Amino acid sequence: MSQSVLTLSEPGLTPVMSDADQQAARELSLRGARPPLEVPGYEQFAFLGHGAYGEVWTALNRNSGRRVAIKYFTRRGSLDWSALAREVEKLRHLFSDRYVVQLFEVGWEADPPYYVMEYLENGSLEDHLRTHTPHAHEAAALFREIAVGLVHAHDRGILHCDLKPANVLLDHEHRPKLADFGQARRTNETAAALGTLFYMAPEQADLSAVPDARWDVYALGALVYRVLVGEPPHRGDPAATATLTGTLDSQLAAYRKLILAAPKPSAHYAVPGVDKGLAAIIDRCLEPNPSKRFPNPQAVLAAIDVWNIQRVRRPLLWVTGVTFALLFLLMGLLGQYLFRTTVNTAAQGVESRALEANKFAAQTEARQLAAQIQLRWVQLDAAARNAQVRELLAKGERLRDDPEAARTLDRLLGERKERGDRQFAPGDKAAIWFADDANGFQRAAWPPADAARHKYRGYRDYFHGRGERPEGTPVPGIIARPHRSVAYRRKVEGGEDVWSVAFTVPVFADGPDSKPIGVVGMTLDLADAAPERTDRFAVLIDTRPDVRSGHRGLILRHPYWATTQGNSNPPLYYADAVVKWGDALGAGDDSRAFADSEFTDPVSEGWPEYRGTWLASANRVRVGPDKVDTGWVVLVQERRDEVLQPVREMQWRLGFVGLVAGVAVLGLVTLMWTGMMMVMDTSSRSPVTRLLRRWAGLPTSGTSTTGTTASGLAGAGTARGSTTPTPGAGS
Secondary structure (H helix, E strand, O other), X not given: OOOOOOOOEOOEOOOOOOHHHHHHHXXXXXXXXXXXXXXXXXXXXXXXXEOOOOEEEEEEEOOOXXXXXXXXXXXHHHOOHHHHHHHHHHHHHOOOOOOEOOEEEEEOOOOOOEEEEEOOOOOEHHHHHHHOOOOHHHHXXXXXXXXXXXXXXXXXXXXXXXXXXXXXXEOOOOXXXXXXXXXXXXXXXXXXXXXXXXXOOHHHOOOOOOOOHHHHHHHHHHHHHHHHHOOOOOOOOHHHHHHHOOOHHHHHXXXXXXXXXXXXXXXXXXXXXXXXXXXXXXXXXXXXXXHHOOOOHHHHHHHHHHHHHHHOOOOOHHHHHHHHHHHHHHHHHHHHHHHHHHHHHHHHHHHHXXXXXXXXXXXXXXXXXXXXXXXXXXXXXXXXHOHHHHHHHHOHHHHHHOHHHHHHHHHHHHHHHHHHHOOOOHHHOOOEEEEEEOOOEEEEEEOOOOOOOOOEOOOOXXXXXXXXXXXXXXXXXXXXXXEEOXXXXXXXXXXXXEEEEEEEEEEEXXXXXXXXXXXXXXXXXXXXXXXOOOOEEEEEEEOOOOOOOOOOOEEEEOHHHHHOOOOOOOOOOEOHHHHHHHHHHOOOOOOOOEEEEEEOOXXXXXXXXXXXXXXXXXXXXXEOOOOEEEEEEEEEEEEHHHHOHHHHHXXXXXXXXXXXXXXXXXXXXXXXXXXXXXXXXXXXXXHHHHHHHHHXXXXXXXXXXXXXXXXXXXXXXXXXXXXXXXXXXXX
């Protein structure tokens, strides 16, 4: 088997195929459209190119749809497996780095071996430079991006050691990514790594050299020089031909001698847009002496950032800055005055009126609800005074053996329910009327419910008025006056759970000192429909302990309940602020209404549409002349943003006035700044400039000033030339 010989091509240390390899490559290019191996998980292969080691195909990942490049190593005879292993190791270590071409998969055991990498459709920077000459600002942007990529690699302990345009690929936005880590070394490695001629540092051209971060600094400077000038430094020197012939050692020695003895590259100074600051950074990167070079890419990046900042500065920056500061301070004081005296006053007035309106609405809602509750108790009290109802309910347990009497009691309740429902709107009609005896057993109901007849209900709050107890708890007592139970969940037709509340009154036997013989009550479902407005609505809050956790302030009616229909276990929310307000006032004190201009809806914890600040007012629901406290509170809340919309429109108008004033001030400052620039421009022949300079007491002729400046610049240039060190000179 013939062996391939490693030689140095003209661009640098690149493996060159033998005649047999070249013939095989030509045959490969004509062979067809199928890859050497079908890689599992990829499809739609397309031939991309071939090289000394094999072929490169593009494919699509079936799972992600990502387009990738697959490199097959079909030419094993010319393959440097150690270099390949190093490259794969480095790419794995730099996985997910945005500035490095990504390695996705490696098939060492396949025949032929392959690895799958990120596909970049814009090719390499070298390809791009063959058809496009970047401007200086594009070159500077590339300079910084590649420096950042090197910083990332060095931060992970990896030195590239072969940076050149061919090893920088461009993504879809033409942003660079580092590639080809075949010569890369870890920072703790001591094995030599040869780069590419005219891109590698002179000290790197030594087979015994130890890898150094400054190698990448030199290559970075050479790369940017190539981008600006069109060829790498020293490539056009007559002595460069000596680096292309002879043995490897002689070529490397000739290259070191060339870099150390030749004058410093200077063609980049003539590129339009390259100022002294950028040129100085490139010069320091290309220093033949590594001790004078930037110590690492981080230092290069810092220098680029400093240069970027310095180049945007202007000599009169402090003048315009102070002027702008003073003018905008004046505008700020004016704006502060306008907003504090006008906007805040208007906002307070609008909020105050809105809170008053909400307070009136809450009072009205509470009175209407209290009137309904009182009417229900009146209806129930009339039923409790009915002689036939009392007679049947007094039978108690005997009704279990007298079904006809129980059904009669059902019909009596049904008649009362039908008569009572006529006095309410359809949504406010009672769901069930029921009657329990003194022992807590339900004896009748309308609509009839045979399954619930004679069932023990003495543990329910509506029976004894002391809060819900566990099912089956012995009777702790019976109510002695009209009562509103705590809210509880009840299944309605269709299996849906709704909040319900029971209103009950005691039924007394005849006689002056009679005791209750039972209770008559009705159940009201608190089903909520979606409100007409979501920016202003009423909320019903129960300040008594709820049946589940004993937490007070349960929100019973709220627009969010309309969206929980069908949910057997909906989330519960509690208005703690309203409970604290009620506790602070006391049971019978209504002297101070609840009003909050920065109210937070408790429901907003789970429903984002209710987030924000609300204006809220609340009022207790009290029944009758004695103002019996039902434990309910009606709260009316309104979005603060909607209330303050007129104020915002006024703010916009004031802002527009301020903008006009700002534009006027900006125009004045610009005019002043332009005048100052014109006064200081000694080369202008404009009559306006001459007039301004004469008014400022400055000479109108620019001859003397220009001459002085020119001579000063020439002197500066001479001084720099005289102090520039010559490569190879003794120190």
